[in-house]
Amino acid sequence: xxxxxxxxxxxxxxxxxxxxxxxxxxxxxxxxxxxxxxxxxxxxxxxxxxxxxxxxxxxxxxxxxxxxxxxxxxxxxxxxxxxxxxxxxxxxxxxxxxxxxxxxxxxxxxxxxxxxxxxxxxxxxxxxxxxxxxxxxxxxxxxxxxxxxxxxxxxxxxxxxxxxxxxxxxxxxxxxxxxxxxxxxxxxxxxxxxxxxxxxxxxxxxxxxxxxxxxxxxxxxxxxxxxxxxxxxxxxxxxxxxxxxxxxxxxxxxxxxxxxxxxxxxxxxxxxxxxxxxxxxxxxxxxxxxxxxxxxxxxxxx
Amino acid sequence: xxxxxxxxxxxxxxxxxxxxxxxxxxxxxxxxxxxxxxxxxxxxxxxxxxxxxxxxxxxxxxxxxxxxxxxxxxxxxxxxxxxxxxxxxxxxxxxxxxxxxxxxxxxxxxxxxxxxxxxxxxxxxxxxxxxxxxxxxxxxxxxxxxxxxxxxxxxxxxxxxxxxxxxxxxxxxxxxxxxxxxxxxxxxxxxxxxxxxxxxxxxxxxxxxxxxxxxxxxxxxxxxxxxxxxxxxxxxxxxxxxxxxxxxxxxxxx
Numbered sequence: 001x002x003x004x005x006x007x008x009x010x011x012x013x014x015x016x017x018x019x020x021x022x023x024x025x026x027x028x029x030x031x032x033x034x035x036x037x038x039x040x041x042x043x044x045x046x047x048x049x050x051x052x053x054x055x056x057x058x059x060x061x062x063x064x065x066x067x068x069x070x071x072x073x074x075x076x077x078x079x080x081x082x083x084x085x086x087x088x089x090x091x092x093x094x095x096x097x098x099x100x101x102x103x104x105x106x107x108x109x110x111x112x113x114x115x116x117x118x119x120x121x122x123x124x125x126x127x128x129x130x131x132x133x134x135x136x137x138x139x140x141x142x143x144x145x146x147x148x149x150x151x152x153x154x155x156x157x158x159x160x161x162x163x164x165x166x167x168x169x170x171x172x173x174x175x176x177x178x179x180x181x182x183x184x185x186x187x188x189x190x191x192x193x194x195x196x197x198x199x200x201x202x203x204x205x206x207x208x209x210x211x212x213x214x215x216x217x218x219x220x221x222x223x224x225x226x227x228x229x230x231x232x233x234x235x236x237x238x239x240x241x242x243x244x245x246x247x248x249x250x251x252x253x254x255x256x257x258x259x260x261x262x263x264x265x266x267x268x269x270x271x272x273x274x275x276x277x278x279x280x281x282x283x284x285x286x287x288x289x290x291x292x293x294x295x296x297x298x299x300x301x302x
Numbered sequence: 303x304x305x306x307x308x309x310x311x312x313x314x315x316x317x318x319x320x321x322x323x324x325x326x327x328x329x330x331x332x333x334x335x336x337x338x339x340x341x342x343x344x345x346x347x348x349x350x351x352x353x354x355x356x357x358x359x360x361x362x363x364x365x366x367x368x369x370x371x372x373x374x375x376x377x378x379x380x381x382x383x384x385x386x387x388x389x390x391x392x393x394x395x396x397x398x399x400x401x402x403x404x405x406x407x408x409x410x411x412x413x414x415x416x417x418x419x420x421x422x423x424x425x426x427x428x429x430x431x432x433x434x435x436x437x438x439x440x441x442x443x444x445x446x447x448x449x450x451x452x453x454x455x456x457x458x459x460x461x462x463x464x465x466x467x468x469x470x471x472x473x474x475x476x477x478x479x480x481x482x483x484x485x486x487x488x489x490x491x492x493x494x495x496x497x498x499x500x501x502x503x504x505x506x507x508x509x510x511x512x513x514x515x516x517x518x519x520x521x522x523x524x525x526x527x528x529x530x531x532x533x534x535x536x537x538x539x540x541x542x543x544x545x546x547x548x549x550x551x552x553x554x555x556x
Contacts, residue, residue, distance in 0.1 A: 025523035029544070032521075045525075053539055058516045060526035062350045062376075069518065074525050074539065216349050268519045269342065269349050271392065 003291040004282055006040070006260050008237045009160035009185035011121050013040035013095050013260055016250065016292060017278040020241050020264030021046055021099035021124060021164075022071065024274075026085040027092070030267065034275040040260060041095035044081070046126045048101050049111050051077035061197035061206035066216030066243070067265060068197050070209035073101055073126075078114050090119035097162065101126040105152055108139075112157040123159050125150060125184075128166030128191035140166040140191075143178035150182030160185040162239060165230070167219075168194045172226045173233035180234045188239035188262065189230060190223045216265040217243040224256050231257025231297050245273065247280035257297040310387040311365060313380075318440035320413070321381055322357070323368045325391060330364040334398030335421030336489070336512045336548050339366065340520035342390040345379045352376045353517050353543070355489070356394060358419035358447065366393065369416035369443060395520055399510055399548045401428055403484020407507075408432040408452070409474045409498070411490025415444050417512055421487060422451045429453050431481050435470025435490075439463035470494075475501040483507055488551070496556050509551040515542040530555035 004015040018041035024030055027042050036042060054074025061068045076084070081098075089096045098120035102108040108125070115123055127140035127149055139149045150163050163179035165172055167190035176187050192213025197206040205211070223242025230238055240258030244250060245266040253261050266273035285292055308325035316322045333356055340351040357369040370377055383389065399421055406428050408418045415434040422430050430452040436442045438461050449455045457465030458473040466473050471494060486505075488498055489512040502509060518524035522544025531540050531553045540546065 023519070023524060025525075029519070029521045029523040054525065054528070057526070057528050059528065060350070060516045060518050060524075062348060065347050065349065067350055067518070069524075069526055071525050074528070217346075265349065268524060269351065270390075271519070271521060 001291065002285040002289050003293065004285050006293060008239070008259055009122065011095055011160060015040040015278050015281060016254065016260035017274055017281065018043060018095070018097065018239065018260055018262045019267060019274050020262035021126065023264040023267045026081070027089060028085075030271060033271045037093040038275050038278055039094050040278070041097055041121075042089075043097045043099050043124055043262060044085070044120075045075050046073045046099045046101045047075050047078050047081050047111065048073060049078055049107055049114075051075065051080065056208040058206060058208055061212065063195070063197055063214065063216075064218060066214055066218035067268075068195050068207060068212035068214050069192070070207045070212035072209065078111055082114070082118055086118045086120070095121045097122045097124050099124040099126050099164070105149060108149055109152050109156055112153040116156075116158050120159060122162060123153070123157055124162040124164050124188060125153055126164050126191075128164055128168075140175070141169055143174045146175045147178040147182040150179050150184045154183035162186040162188050164191055165189040166191050167222060167226055173229045176230040176234045180236050184236060186237045186239060186259075187230060187234065188241060190219070190226050190242045193219055193222065215243070217245055219243045220249065224252060227253055227258050228256040228299060244277070245269070247277050247284055250277060250281055251284070251295060254292065254295040255297070255299050257299070259293075259296055306391055306393070308389045308391045310383045310385055310389060312385065313383050315381075316369070317443045319372045320441065320443055321370055321372060323370070323380065323383065324365050325368065325389065326363070326365045328364070330359070330361065330366070331394055333359050333361070333366070333394045333420065333424060334400050335424040336399035336417050336487070337394040337396045337420070338547065339368065339391050339393035340395060340517070341380070343376055343379050344383070344387075344389070348376055348379065350518065351392065351520055352380070353395070353520055355417040355512070356420045357416045357444075358423055367419075369413070371413045392520055396543060396547050397545065399487055399512065401425055401485050401487070405429045405481065405483045406431070407474065407478065407481060407483035407486045409470060409486065409488040409490070410434040411470055411494040412436060412441070414488075414490030414494070414512070417489040419444060419447050422448065426451070431477070431483065432456070433458065433470050433474040433477070435459070435473070436464070437461070469497065471497040471501050478502070478505065485510065488512075492556060495551060495554065498551060499556070510548050511551045511554060512547045513542050513549060513554065514547070517543050519543070
């Protein structure tokens with residue numbers, strides 16, 4: 001019998017399509033295009049304890065088949081989120097994943113405690129933002145740090161925790177294992193790849209921040225391989241992301257081991273991208289009479 | 303606001319490296335001056351939409367005109383769009399500019415002039431005095447289009463090869479005292495806004511500017527197109543695509 005529902009750490013998603021953190025704000029803007037309830041879930045913009053202004057512009061550079069961003073975790077802060085966005089999102093019939101980031105271990109613990117008071121269904125731990133000097137990435141590189149920050153958050157957080165992994169590491173499977181050891185309920189991958197765009201005329205990087213995070217269709221092969229590597233390394237569910245633009249991309253990620261996926265940069269090309277993908281997936285499972293869960297990890301190596 | 307299918311009605315070169323494209327829609331929302339649209343390019347290697355100001359529009363015909371300079375790969379691709387081609391377009395986007403006063407001075411620098419005709423079309427009850435400046439005679443566009451509905455249009459070129467010689471900011475400042483406008487609206491590169499700040503120093507008339515920044519989503523979600531403003535509650539970033547593109551010059555941190 002056809003089925004599109006997936007379950008991650010006890011949380012049921014009506015379909016495996018989640019919008020990726022940082023590409024969807026807090027759902028308000030895209031909610032003008034389609035009902036958020038059409039999606040499996042949404043990930044909020046990365047939240048920090050205090051409001052963050054982010055990096056100076058330009059913060060975006062298009063590259064072949066992708067783009068670099070250097071937003072730098074601009075966000076209104078957790079208190080503003082709890083007061084303004086949390087209640088609005090709670091009314092939507094969609095799984096809400098609060099993405100949280102910090103500069104120190106104490107930050108992560110403090111924000112994880114605050115998020116307990118929210119209506120969010122899950123928490124995604126951002127330890128892989130390449131655009132802020134302190135934190136984010138600093139916790140995402142060495143397996144022992146991944147484990148430490150995951151455990152610290154798990155100790156205080158009453159919601160299921162997803163650790164979001166960075167691809168800018170020597171072995172992402174080791175970091176997935178570390179997250180699992182730290183108690184993560186799931187992992188999501190990949191965050192953006194660190195990169196640079198250069199203007200030959202000015203001899204300067206295009207981004208004011210010099211470096212940025214690469215996303216879009218060009219990163220999909222990297223992401224698929226990493227999802228497969230992690231699938232073979234851990235038992236906890238994997239949420240796959242990186243360059244998904246259509247429903248067949250979702251099927252590829254699930255075959256490589258993802259239980260659900262996130263759609264990010266595609267939202268910029270088409271505001272209705274995530275909606276369209278969810279609708280197309282629905283059509284696919286109906287036409288082929290499949291349970292989407294049966295696809296997970298069915299990759300046949302040559 | 304929705305994403306819409308547009309049909310290319312016309313796409314021609316109108317000046318040196320400057321093109322004009324007319325798009326027809328089945329359905330067109332009310333457009334304010336200085337709003338913009340966001341075009342999905344047919345070339346899929348270019349994943350980001352390209353934002354352009356709405357140069358002019360015809361509500362009855364449901365058409366919108368885009369006047370664009372060919373500056374990179376994206377605009378090059380756009381020149382290849384033929385009559386009858388379909389393009390996916392988001393519009394109208396941004397806060398736009400709706401003048402409150404009666405007598406309005408418009409100042410446009412280079413492609414910034416492309417914002418002005420829609421401001422005039424959207425506000426037929428106002429009195430407009432337009433000052434448009436270009437590098438040289440080969441780059442002059444939109445003079446006739448503006449002349450149709452403005453009280454006066456003055457063209458300036460940096461090298462004097464057409465119209466008045468000199469920067470359009472200086473030419474507009476010289477005319478200011480005689481016109482005594484209620485509001486000034488400016489669109490051009492950032493260097494022009496710095497020049498306006500200097501040449502119009504001490505002038506009490508509110509000056510509005512339309513800002514430009516590299517954009518991601520175009521609808522206010524991704525936070526890449528920010529610019530810095532100074533308001534009563536302090537200095538901070540705002541989104542050019544959603545909170546702007548029009549701001550009071552006094553609050554923009556240049």
